[in-house]
Amino acid sequence: MKTRRRICILTDGYLDLFVAKTAVGLLRYCPDEVVVVVDSHHAGGDLAALVGCGAGVPIVDGIQAATAYQPDHLVIGVALPGGRFPDAWRRHILDALAAGMHVVNGLHTRLANDLEIVAAAARAQRRLVDVRAVPQPREVGTARARSTRARRVLTVGTDCNLGKRLTAMELTRALQARGLRAEFLATGQTGVMITGSGLVVDAVLSDFVSGAVEAEVLERGDADVVVVEGQGALMHPSYSAVSIGLLHGVVPDRMILCHAPSRSRFRNTDVPLPPLPETIRLHESLLRPLHAGRVVGVALNCHGMTENAYRETLDRTRSETGLPAVDCIRDGVDVLVDAVLAEDEPNH
Amino acid sequence: MKTRRRICILTDGYLDLFVAKTAVGLLRYCPDEVVVVVDSHHAGGDLAALVGCGAGVPIVDGIQAATAYQPDHLVIGVALPGGRFPDAWRRHILDALAAGMHVVNGLHTRLANDLEIVAAAARAQRRLVDVRAVPQPREVGTARARSTRARRVLTVGTDCNLGKRLTAMELTRALQARGLRAEFLATGQTGVMITGSGLVVDAVLSDFVSGAVEAEVLERGDADVVVVEGQGALMHPSYSAVSIGLLHGVVPDRMILCHAPSRSRFRNTDVPLPPLPETIRLHESLLRPLHAGRVVGVALNCHGMTENAYRETLDRTRSETGLPAVDCIRDGVDVLVDAVLAEDEPNH
Numbered sequence: 001m002k003t004r005r006r007i008c009i010l011t012d013g014y015l016d017l018f019v020a021k022t023a024v025g026l027l028r029y030c031p032d033e034v035v036v037v038v039d040s041h042h043a044g045g046d047l048a049a050l051v052g053c054g055a056g057v058p059i060v061d062g063i064q065a066a067t068a069y070q071p072d073h074l075v076i077g078v079a080l081p082g083g084r085f086p087d088a089w090r091r092h093i094l095d096a097l098a099a100g101m102h103v104v105n106g107l108h109t110r111l112a113n114d115l116e117i118v119a120a121a122a123r124a125q126r127r128l129v130d131v132r133a134v135p136q137p138r139e140v141g142t143a144r145a146r147s148t149r150a151r152r153v154l155t156v157g158t159d160c161n162l163g164k165r166l167t168a169m170e171l172t173r174a175l176q177a178r179g180l181r182a183e184f185l186a187t188g189q190t191g192v193m194i195t196g197s198g199l200v201v202d203a204v205l206s207d208f209v210s211g212a213v214e215a216e217v218l219e220r221g222d223a224d225v226v227v228v229e230g231q232g233a234l235m236h237p238s239y240s241a242v243s244i245g246l247l248h249g250v251v252p253d254r255m256i257l258c259h260a261p262s263r264s265r266f267r268n269t270d271v272p273l274p275p276l277p278e279t280i281r282l283h284e285s286l287l288r289p290l291h292a293g294r295v296v297g298v299a300l301n302c303h304g305m306t307e308n309a310y311r312e313t314l315d316r317t318r319s320e321t322g323l324p325a326v327d328c329i330r331d332g333v334d335v336l337v338d339a340v341l342a343e344d345e346p347n348h
Numbered sequence: 349m350k351t352r353r354r355i356c357i358l359t360d361g362y363l364d365l366f367v368a369k370t371a372v373g374l375l376r377y378c379p380d381e382v383v384v385v386v387d388s389h390h391a392g393g394d395l396a397a398l399v400g401c402g403a404g405v406p407i408v409d410g411i412q413a414a415t416a417y418q419p420d421h422l423v424i425g426v427a428l429p430g431g432r433f434p435d436a437w438r439r440h441i442l443d444a445l446a447a448g449m450h451v452v453n454g455l456h457t458r459l460a461n462d463l464e465i466v467a468a469a470a471r472a473q474r475r476l477v478d479v480r481a482v483p484q485p486r487e488v489g490t491a492r493a494r495s496t497r498a499r500r501v502l503t504v505g506t507d508c509n510l511g512k513r514l515t516a517m518e519l520t521r522a523l524q525a526r527g528l529r530a531e532f533l534a535t536g537q538t539g540v541m542i543t544g545s546g547l548v549v550d551a552v553l554s555d556f557v558s559g560a561v562e563a564e565v566l567e568r569g570d571a572d573v574v575v576v577e578g579q580g581a582l583m584h585p586s587y588s589a590v591s592i593g594l595l596h597g598v599v600p601d602r603m604i605l606c607h608a609p610s611r612s613r614f615r616n617t618d619v620p621l622p623p624l625p626e627t628i629r630l631h632e633s634l635l636r637p638l639h640a641g642r643v644v645g646v647a648l649n650c651h652g653m654t655e656n657a658y659r660e661t662l663d664r665t666r667s668e669t670g671l672p673a674v675d676c677i678r679d680g681v682d683v684l685v686d687a688v689l690a691e692d693e694p695n696h
Contacts, residue, residue, distance in 0.1 A: 082488045083555065108486065108555065138456065140430050140586035142617055202555035207431065207456065209554045209589040234592075235637045238488035241557040241593035248585040266637070269490055274637050285630055289583045289614070289622050 005032035008063075008071030008101065010092055014078045015039040015059070017051045017303060018161050018267075022106055023077030025190035027054035029169055036060055036069040037077070038092065052303060052329070063095035074101045079161070079189065081238065081268055083108030083132070083202075093117055097124045106131040106189025108203065131189050132203040141210025143290045145251045148221030150183070153340050154252035155230040155299070158279050160239050160267050162260040163328075164230040165191050167299040170333045171256070171340065172227045178337065183220040185228040187213070187246060201231055202242045209242065213249025225340070228252070234282055235274065236266045247286060252293045254340050255283055257321075260301040261313045276321050296339040298325040353380035356411075356419035356449060358440055362426045363387040363407070365399050365651060366509050366615075370454055371425030373538035375402035377517055384408055384417040385425070386440065400651060400677070411443035422449040423541065427509070429586065429616055431456030431480070431550075441465055445472045454479040454537025456551065479537050480551040489558025491638045493599045496569030498531070501688050502600035503578040503647070506627050508587050508615050510608040511676070512578040513539050515647040518681045519604070519688065520575045526685065531568040533576040535561070535594060549579055550590045557590065561597025573688070576600070582630055583622065584614045595634060600641045602688050603631055605669075608649040609661045624669050644687040646673040 007030070011020045015037070027034050027047075036058050037047060043061035047054040060066050063074075074096035076085060085107050093103055093111070097120045105111050111128040112118060121128045145152060153171065155164040168184060169191075175182035184191075186198030204212045213228075220226045228250045232239025257280060265272055273279075280295045287293045298317050302310045310327065317325040324335040355378070359368045363385070375382050375395075384406050385395060391409035395402040408414050411422075422444035424433060433455050441451055441459070445468045453459050459476040460466060469476045493500060501519065503512040516532060517539075523530035532539075534546030552560045561576075568574045576598045580587025605628060613620055621627075628643045635641045646665050650658045658675065665673040672683040 082486060082559075084486065108553070138430060138432065143585040143619065202553065204554055205456070205550065206552055206554040206557045206589045206593060207550035207587070210585055211430075235596075235634060237491040237558055237596040237599075237638055239555070240596050240634075241554045241589040244582075244592045245554060245589035248583075248588050251585075271491065271637050278633070282630070282633055285626070285633075286583060286588075289619050290585055 005073045006071045007032055007034045007073050007075050008066045008069070008096070009034055009037045009075050009077035010089065011037060011039045011077045012089065012092060013039065013041050014080070015042050015050055019078050019080065020051060021079050021161060022190040022193065024051050024053060025165060025194060026075060026077065027051070027057065028166070029194045035071050036066045038062060038066050063092055063099055067099050071101055073104055075104045075193065076107060080107065085109050090114070090117065094120050097121050097126050100124065100126065102127040102129065104129040104131065104193060106193060106200070108132055131192050132200045134199060134203055137204055137208045137212035137215065139211040139215065140208060141214045141249050143248065143251050145214045145217040145221070145249065146291055148217060148226065150221050150223045150226045151254065152217060152250050152252045153225060153227045153254045153256065154246065154250045155228070155256050155258055156243070156247070156283055157230055157233045157258040158273055158276065159260065159263050160232045160236055162263070163258045163299060163301040167256055167258050167328055167333070168227045168229040170328045171336060174333045174337045175225050175227070180224040182225040182227060183223040185216055185220060185226055187229045187231055191229050201246060206241055209245025210249035213246055217250055233266065234286070235279070237269060237271065244286065247283065248290065251287065251291045255293060255295045256297050256299050256336055256340070257295050258299045258301065276317065280321060295323065296342070297323050297336040299336060300325055300327045302327040302330065353421045354419045355380055355382045356414045356417070356422050356444070357382055357385045357425035358422055358437065359385060359387045359425045360437065360440060361387065361389050362428070363390050363398055367426050367428065368399060369427050369509060370538040370541065372399050372401060373513060373542060374423060374425065375399070375405065376514070377542050383419050384414045386410060386414050411440055411447055415447050419449055421452055423452045424455060427537065428455065433457050438462070438465065442468050445469050445474050448472065448474065450475040450477065452477040452479065452541060454541060454548070456480055479540050480548045482547060482551055485552055485556045485560035485563065487559040487563065488556060489562045489597050491596065491599050493562045493565040493569070493597065494639055496565060496574065498569050498571045498574045499602065500565060500598050500600045501573060501575045501602045501604065502594065502598045503576070503604050503606055504591070504595070504631055505578055505581045505606040506621055506624065507608065507611050508580045508584055510611070511606045511647060511649040515604055515606050515676055515681070516575045516577040518676045519684060522681045522685045523573050523575070528572040530573040530575060531571040533564055533568060533574055535577045535579055539577050549594060554589055557593025558597035561594055565598055581614065582634070583627070585617060585619065592634065595631065596638065599635065599639045603641060603643045604645050604647050604684055604688070605643050606647045606649065624665065628669060643671065644690070645671050645684040647684060648673055648675045650675045650678065
């Protein structure tokens with residue numbers, strides 16, 4: 001596609017930093033233009049104040065109002081647990097098709113399985129794109145990614161939904177800025193929407209997660225560094241299968257642990273988060289039979305924290321883990337890039 | 349189904365204890381009758397000598413010879429990595445349909461997607477059963493299984509393919525023999541074929557593994573004990589996603605670690621197995637944020653070992669782990685049942 005898409009993002013009722021992470025990712029990184037957001041709960045509101053980016057992009061209460069900004073694509077901008085979309089949104093999708101927009105969906109629920117939506121798209125001659133509808137990979141993983149020329153970096157997390165994609169994209173940019181051939185591998189719906197490549201790993205059959213990831217890493221194996229977007233969290237009861245499949249598919253040389261200090265429990269559960277050193281140890285232990293990969297830095301998500309509290313959090317995190325730590329949005333990723341590029345100590 | 353099925357098992361070329369594990373499971377546990385095995389490499393051979401069970405069941409070289417034993421079902425009796433079947437087997441399946449057999453398949457490759465096979469089944473008016481073709485569950489796990497009345501027991505492994513299903517079935521029988529209401533939850537193709545219930549977990553989308561398992565456990569939650577068949581191994585690069593999804597879906601109170609002392613590397617890889625205490629520690633660590641479940645015994649697969657070597661292995665395993673250990677086939681599961689039923693020590 002030569003011309004930039006004009007994107008209308010649908011978040012209706014879910015416009016917050018974490019649930020609307022697809023919207024936030026597109027606002028922050030997408031080379032296409034986001035021209036309007038549809039969210040009836042926040043119509044007329046200040047997008048940047050709500051989610052920390054997208055200054056000046058209007059929020060309107062429905063598709064009809066959105067058409068004033070001449071969008072040509074409607075993108076569903078949320079990541080709800082389980083990947084279904086609310087029934088009420090079918091109306092928005094039908095309206096968008098009638099208004100001449102193509103519709104891009106990253107949830108597990110497939111537009112292509114909804115007969116009314118399919119018929120409406122056909123009438124309007126618009127496309128339906130289900131980002132999670134990947135051809136099913138059919139190879140089990142065998143840790144072949146260990147053979148890449150590229151250094152393999154994986155962002156992992158103490159929880160889901162706290163900045164693993166953002167950290168991986170920032171790392172990639174910063175590595176490229178240092179003159180290295182760094183490739184980003186998207187593994188979730190937002191990353192795939194932004195880059196147009198990669199694989200939505202949680203839509204792969206569980207038997208083939210590591211194999212599918214391994215194949216994607218090998219394709220990029222001639223770069224200097226492959227930076228892979230992590231998913232979920234190893235101890236999160238909802239997402240651990242996806243997380244460990246990534247760990248064993250990438251077989252990373254280096255991991256960056258992403259953490260939101262404001263969280264005390266795994267998202268959408270009553271389960272307390274374990275301490276950072278325990279989480280670091282588990283990642284390294286689960287990898288050790290395959291490869292001596294290490295966690296080399298902590299990326300903190302300190303959204304909304306005062307400067308003093310942030311500085312205290314940095315100090316505490318550094319002393320607790322013995323690793324460099326930073327909020328990439330506040331201070332950039334340079335210290336993490338250094339950690340990723342550092343050679344192993346001889347006795348490690 | 350009132351009448352017992354007469355089963356012809358197809359293993360052609362793969363009749364060994366580990367790859368033909370579906371065949372072995374059916375021979376050992378299926379309430380239906382296995383009347384013949386098709387394997388051209390071992391035609392005329394002694395089945396019991398080859399796989400340790402099935403004494404007296406003839407091995408023949410093709411479907412035509414098998415028909416003399418009047419089978420009414422052909423069951424594909426192998427578990428190949430990745431779950432595909434060899435192209436050459438399509439001939440056997442077509443022959444079996446023409447000879448009036450229904451065909452049961454537990455591999456990922458679907459008979460229902462093969463137009464020639466579907467047409468042949470229609471002509472012969474025979475059924476095609478794809479055991480892995482489950483309706484896709486769509487709920488993420490949230491560790492709700494913690495609420496069951498039943499004690500939850502999971503068999504886990506140092507590797508794939510070494511006796512997790514067998515151990516779980518033996519435990520269930522022994523618990524029932526002690527007068528307890530024990531329910532077995534099958535999670536692989538063989539277990540589902542034998543029991544007609546459960547779920548082939550590795551055919552579930554990775555996002556929903558723990559949720560699917562959780563739902564199956566909750567359905568059986570009113571029993572005294574639910575014994576769940578484990579899959580794969582937490583550190584096996586091919587199967588870890590399935591293994592951790594089971595761990596976090598079942599949230600077991602007790603785990604039995606299955607181990608084959610003859611293995612030094614993860615099956616189909618060059619990766620050395622970690623020591624037993626490390627494997628035990630990892631299972632307990634990955635569960636700890638959710639639940640204080642423990643490994644309470646070791647089930648050894650000492651197939652082919654001399655009695656002296658077996659006794660030495662038992663002693664070594666007990667002293668290495670501090671846990672009761674036994675080969676269930678040689679000595680029965682009583683010590684493991686005791687360990688499963690023992691109360692927690694107060695300070696654990």
